[in-house]
Amino acid sequence: MTVKTLAVFRKEVIDTLRDGRSIFAIFVFPFLLYPAMLLFISWMHMKEAEEAKALEVRVGVVGGATLPFLADSLAAISGVTPVPLDAPPASMENAGVNAVLVVPAGILESIARGDSARVQLLYKEADNKSSAAAGRVEPILDQVREALTVSWAQSHGAHTDAPPRLVVEMKDISLKSETGRYVAALLIPFLLMIMVAAGAMQTAIDATAGEKERSTLETLLATSASRTEILLGKCAAVLAAAITGAVTGVTGLWFTFAVVAKAFPTMSSPFELTIGPDKLIWLFLTLVPTAVFLTAVLVAIGCFARSMREGQTYATYVYMVATFLGLGSLGQQTPPLSRFFIPLLNTALLQREILTNSVQMLHAVAAVGVTTAAAAFMLTIAVRLFSNESVLFRT
């Protein structure tokens, strides 16, 4: 490093350190934002666990008479109602159960003869409630395994050197399409959030702080267009960029799964990602208020920022917050209504419901209503900031 390089480095450091807002953005904000994010994620995780615990599930038991302790053990698990069944149902939904434990008839005789035997816990990973039921019942499988082993040992006396192969397993019986829907519900709302925020970020800061920095704003403000007209025009451009980002992203996902994966059979996927046009339309419609909200937030930041650098720093934090709230779609349980009052998170959750055919009208109204109100509020803030004289002179 030469003396001149060091001199440049020193000047840039001084320049940065004398910018109070940069100091706040770089050194203070992370100590506020990251702990807040960690607390939020921990809170989400804790709530998920609590909700999973509180879930009431029904577990079908086929062949329960063979292992009499099963009914008592299942009934002892909080929130689990054992339902005796004669045979594995064709449809768990129609049978009114969330998971089915299948103990084949004559299993004790089979293992006494040294034959292999299979006890299965049938559930659907793609179904939150079914998955929770399986998780709740899983510890019982050890008891089953132990009981069968004892039964086999008793039928052969204490001395044996070749125990039969006992398979006590959990089996995911979700259809490929169901798994695809589940994966889509986990990923697509989150990805859409990232794509909208990323699409809006650059354009918003460039059209506001960038215009000021490039010394073109004064000329624009001297035209007969009102500040509101100018700002709304800029917002429309940012919104177009945000929506384009989301549409391009979804198209890319569709291309990957519908075209590329099919063109290369060796890349066979464990799920089928099929989203009908009706769902795409609903995804788009629910995304628009969120895109307007993010647009307004980023444009307001651009109007407030003294430079592009400052604007981009703040915008990066907005992007991170949007990403973390978008992670809300990765949850497992049906969220409470209160979560639909948090902008961004509510859209991710609503889109998850759309993709899993589990939309609750109250959730939809709360999510769209709150986001629209928040977008209108932020647009008002952006207009006020842009109408303020300091939009031109704050440097």
Add this chain to the structure above:
Amino acid sequence: MIEVQKLLKTFHDRKRGEVAAVQDVSFVCQPGKVFGLLGRNGAGKTTTLRMLATILVPTSGTAKVAGHDIIQEPAAVRRAIGYLSGETKLYDRLTGRELLEYFGALASMGSSAIAARIEELRGPFGLSDFLDKRVGKMSTGMKQRLSISRVVFHDPQVLIFDEPTAGLDVIGARAVLSLIQDLKKKGRTVIYSTHIMTEAERICDEIAIIERGRILAQGTVGSLLQRANQNSLEDVFVEVVGSVDSDR
């Protein structure tokens, strides 16, 4: 016509509190005349012109531009003016044509009127060479011709020039001054700020010397010279501004 009445503009400064950038400024600028605001950097010229262009709102006082009050009818004022500042720049990513179309649309011109106006200005401003070139790829001279085209594009009655020759070479500055003289001949009202005495002497019909936000002297070039008993505007300026400096 521009009629300015007791304009006051204060800004809040954390250390100094309320600071007056412009105070008690009044003058009249007639159509077909060029009114010059002469002052040092930071004297209050730009703040005055920004208030006339409705970019800033006066703290008190008002002005009428082309018959419209700057506080009551800012949109009508902006429709009537063309504003050019030496500090402002053009959009590098647009072509010359796109830029003129943009500002034409902002001036509420229809697409056919915009196309016709571009054709009208093409010859006099020599736009043909670069009309479809991106601004970022243009030479300084091209940008300057495009800037001037933009200012007169919607044929405003009043033109506000804030140090328009700043950063220009001799040829570029001369082109701007020539444009101003043409506008004056066409009966437009022109207000022009500068700190270059020779420019002011050359094109202004009336001059106001402004210092620390106040107009210290006002009149035609001849009357100012006579009053101060000096031979050049520069000497008048130094004497007027110097008297304030010595009062501090």
